[in-house]
Amino acid sequence: MAGDDAAGGGAAHVTVDATGMLCPLPIIELAKAARGLEPGTEITVVATDLAARVDVPAWARMTGHEFVGEKKTDGAGIALTVRLR
């Protein structure tokens, strides 16, 4: 699910493809991907589940990370990015 991306500015960037998954699976995949990663790493979750829009920012708040923002994807999904602290 998770893969390393080339990212600008030196910060590591990981993408989690949660397309087609229903809540709470996108958040579980996000949490699994975050394990062991360095602070400053950005993780983008791509999801089609409407709850992810609410739950990714809430996950960041509850686990002490930072929600960066959301963007529409080319497909039917939404890309939600967090920065690990």
Added chain:
Amino acid sequence: MFLDASGSAPMTNRTLEAFQAGLADGWADPARLHTESRRARQLLDASREAIAEALGARPEHTHLAHSPHAGIERVTAGIFAARRGRDRIVASAVERDAMMHAAHHVAGGTLTVVPVDARGHVDLDSLATELAVPDVALAAVQHANHEIGTVQRLDRVAEVAAAAKVPLVVDATASIGHGPAPQHWDALVANPADWGGPAGLGIVALRPQTRWLPAWPEGDDWAPGGVLVPAVLAAAVALQERREVLDETSLRLHRMIARVRDAAASWPGVDVVGDPDERLPHVLTFSCLYVDGEALLTRLDREGVAVGSGSACTTSTLEPSRVLAAVGALSHGNVRLGLHPGVTDADIDRLLDLLPRVIADLRDEAGAPEIA
């Protein structure tokens, strides 16, 4: 044990007896002229008067509707129709779906949603800004939220609405029968099923000066075809029964919810939602990280515990609760409690023993990571 009483509380024996007595004595059509009808009419009028008195409303301005939803639809359409030339409705982000749907239907694309803070209180500055534009037909701000329990500061909301000369429609369907009735409104909607009366009945109270026009074919009749007289009688008796012990019950349930709030806040990965103090005594919602809301409800139901949920997987639309989204709360793994006066401390003990185990089991089964 039944812990999902918000919006549909079990009826007490006294209410059931009133319902049965109403069926025996008030079965006739109250609109006709013979003795049987007059008896039904007397029961209906006395019941409506008792309900109006509890709401702080005039009986002649207290209307019965076929459901709280129907009441919300009619009052929204009726006030909108009397505000000719003003075509926008302003509503708080935590209003019920029924209110949002009614507002959207009546005002079309000109519905403006005012944000709330993280505890669910409507943003008064945003509200004032929206109401300052002279195209607003009405403002809808609820008394208390049916999911998160937060009670709005209606005195200040009403000041803002009055300053803009905009009628304030207050949805009190979650609060009447659980504490003092709100005083600041131009129109009020109540739900008898929420205080232990029968379902299928809504109450709309208007101030004498609140202008409305019938936006429906039946003129002054808010419940075309009539209402079930025994249901109105049972609703009045249930509200009376609640009010006789209102302070005690409210204090007892407030403490029970405080216990659950504190316990849930101490469990790892649990997001407790709503205002801890300015809230309904009997309502609480919290969300559990990495837990499937539907599985949680099903597991608890198997253990004989009925709770509600606002998680997407438990709703017919598969969309998460708009209320949870509006306050920025976690939406999955959501548990919604609505206590009724029959809930005991032993019930809460059992719930607090059961929940952490069920949550841990479901996280294990989902392969969720440890929570730091």
